[in-house]
Amino acid sequence: xxxxxxxxxxxxxxxxxxxxxxxxxxxxxxxxxxxxxxxxxxxxxxxxxxxxxxxxxxxxxxxxxxxxxxxxxxxxxxxxxxxxxxxxxxxxxxxxxxxxxxxxxxxxxxxxxxxxxxxxxxxxxxxxxxxxxxxxxxxxxxxxxxxxxxxxxxxxxxxxxxxxxxxxxxxxxxxxxxxxxxxxxxxxxxxxxxxxxxxxxxxxxxxxxxxxxxxxxxxxxxxxxxxxxxxxxxxxxxxxxxxxxxxxxxxxxxxxxxxxxxxxxxxxxx
Amino acid sequence: xxxxxxxxxxxxxxxxxxxxxxxxxxxxxxxxxxxxxxxxxxxxxxxxxxxxxxxxxxxxxxxxxxxxxxxxxxxxxxxxxxxxxxxxxxxxxxxxxxxxxxxxxxxxxxxxxxxxxxxxxxxxxxxxxxxxxxxxxxxxxxxxxxxxxxxxxxxxxxxxxxxxxxxxxxxxxxxxxxxxxxxxxxxxxxxxxxxxxxxxxxxxxxxxxxxxxxxxxxxxxxxxxxxxxxxxxxxxxxxxxxxx
Numbered sequence: 001x002x003x004x005x006x007x008x009x010x011x012x013x014x015x016x017x018x019x020x021x022x023x024x025x026x027x028x029x030x031x032x033x034x035x036x037x038x039x040x041x042x043x044x045x046x047x048x049x050x051x052x053x054x055x056x057x058x059x060x061x062x063x064x065x066x067x068x069x070x071x072x073x074x075x076x077x078x079x080x081x082x083x084x085x086x087x088x089x090x091x092x093x094x095x096x097x098x099x100x101x102x103x104x105x106x107x108x109x110x111x112x113x114x115x116x117x118x119x120x121x122x123x124x125x126x127x128x129x130x131x132x133x134x135x136x137x138x139x140x141x142x143x144x145x146x147x148x149x150x151x152x153x154x155x156x157x158x159x160x161x162x163x164x165x166x167x168x169x170x171x172x173x174x175x176x177x178x179x180x181x182x183x184x185x186x187x188x189x190x191x192x193x194x195x196x197x198x199x200x201x202x203x204x205x206x207x208x209x210x211x212x213x214x215x216x217x218x219x220x221x222x223x224x225x226x227x228x229x230x231x232x233x234x235x236x237x238x239x240x241x242x243x244x245x246x247x248x249x250x251x252x253x254x255x256x257x258x259x260x261x262x263x264x265x266x267x268x269x270x
Numbered sequence: 271x272x273x274x275x276x277x278x279x280x281x282x283x284x285x286x287x288x289x290x291x292x293x294x295x296x297x298x299x300x301x302x303x304x305x306x307x308x309x310x311x312x313x314x315x316x317x318x319x320x321x322x323x324x325x326x327x328x329x330x331x332x333x334x335x336x337x338x339x340x341x342x343x344x345x346x347x348x349x350x351x352x353x354x355x356x357x358x359x360x361x362x363x364x365x366x367x368x369x370x371x372x373x374x375x376x377x378x379x380x381x382x383x384x385x386x387x388x389x390x391x392x393x394x395x396x397x398x399x400x401x402x403x404x405x406x407x408x409x410x411x412x413x414x415x416x417x418x419x420x421x422x423x424x425x426x427x428x429x430x431x432x433x434x435x436x437x438x439x440x441x442x443x444x445x446x447x448x449x450x451x452x453x454x455x456x457x458x459x460x461x462x463x464x465x466x467x468x469x470x471x472x473x474x475x476x477x478x479x480x481x482x483x484x485x486x487x488x489x490x491x492x493x494x495x496x497x498x499x500x501x502x503x504x505x506x507x508x509x510x511x512x513x514x
Binding site: 035037038040076077078107109111118119120121129136137139149152156168169170171172173174175176179188189190191193194203 | 308309331332333334340341357386387388389390391396399400403406437438439440442444446447448449459460461464466467476477478479491
């Protein structure tokens with residue numbers, strides 16, 4: 001399956017170091033991003049551990065499918081999706097243990113977002129407030145729910161979206177890797193067909209650019225690498241107040257042969 | 271004698287002298303200096319005098335204690351130091367000094383970073399919060415076994431089965447290997463349409479390679495399905511029902 005990708009990460013204009021990490025395994029169609037937190041270098045350590053662990057766990061599972069799952073099996077989603085959730089739970093355990101062992105590293109944590117593609121289906125898993133979006137025919141949809149205090153308040157009708165956007169509690173998370181010995185991972189599946197784009201990003205992007213602006217950039221840049229680069233550039237222009245990372249994925253058109261072209265003529269007619 | 275000036279953004283909230291008795295800082299009302307903010311631990315830190323020096327000690331708090339931007343465990347404080355706890359700042363000053371922070375009207379201050387560091391909701395509050403959220407989630411969901419079974423019944427067109435009970439969170443109609451409703455035919459798309467189950471167990475249909483119609487209306491954005499809805503896509507017609 002043809003998958004095009006582009007990834008860009010930047011410290012931004014205000015922070016001293018970059019506590020975002022990401023890994024891509026294009027041979028596996030696996031993409032993962034993490035935003036670390038905690039003072040000094042704890043954030044960097046946490047996010048790097050998170051992405052490395054997710055990748056390692058998934059790689060090992062590919063070679064050894066009987067590798068036990070970490071945590072309970074989730075019904076209604078595929079083995080792949082369950083494997084991805086398991087990988088994130090393992091990452092949580094490692095970040096937690098590292099945080100407990102290190103002096104002054106308590107409170108070290110990280111978010112994580114991961115996408116694993118299998119044919120037309122993508123497994124989408126996350127913990128925290130980094131996000132995954134899908135752009136399809138002009139519709140820009142957030143596929144993940146933020147695990148932040150304000151997002152939960154909005155979901156339960158205690159706050160409006162506008163109040164959330166201006167709240168001083170925006171940066172407070174209720175779920176992250178490394179904070180508790182076990183964490184609940186959100187997992188879902190979505191379709192990725194030709195012409196669709198997927199974006200994984202840290203909040204450094206979405207706090208600077210609006211959804212409409214991000215969607216416009218994704219729509220204007222056909223090449224995933226150019227789109228990722230442009231998103232990060234614009235986030236910095238808008239202020240760059242935090243580390244910013246973007247991974248853009250695109251399903252490439254299968255072929256440009258005659259049959260495929262005729263097929264596309266019939267696309268989007270009922 | 272030193273004093274601690276508690277500030278939130280540019281407002282001075284409280285001033286507290288530090289004498290021979292230590293000043294404990296945290297969210298619990300038992301502290302000498304109470305800071306009511308979710309990012310602050312119940313017993314977060316303390317300031318005390320030791321051999322003529324003013325000391326700050328962090329009690330292993332969740333989100334840390336910072337002095338002039340650096341996270342610390344135990345340090346000596348001097349006048350002018352800025353202690354960061356949660357979103358509050360405690361400025362260390364000598365009692366005799368003019369503070370000069372009073373009202374910052376007109377004085378140019380360095381612009382604070384627009385984006386605050388991400389922090390965790392403090393432990394006790396976070397665990398209670400998560401329990402509350404889970405409880406609400408459970409009570410608002412009807413146990414799936416008590417629900418009728420969501421089913422697609424194929425009325426027209428060629429598919430591999432006549433009926434499909436929807437068990438998964440994502441159901442794809444198409445020719446792809448992972449499709450549930452498998453279409454036959456040369457020009458059938460890999461993924462014509464998709465049906466997703468949301469957390470409240472409602473089902474939504476969305477477009478993929480094709481735009482399906484529900485009861486004659488094209489699906490331009492994800493649309494909820496009700497029992498009896500007729501779906502037409504890629505040459506097939508199906509009825510969505512909740513079966514006993």
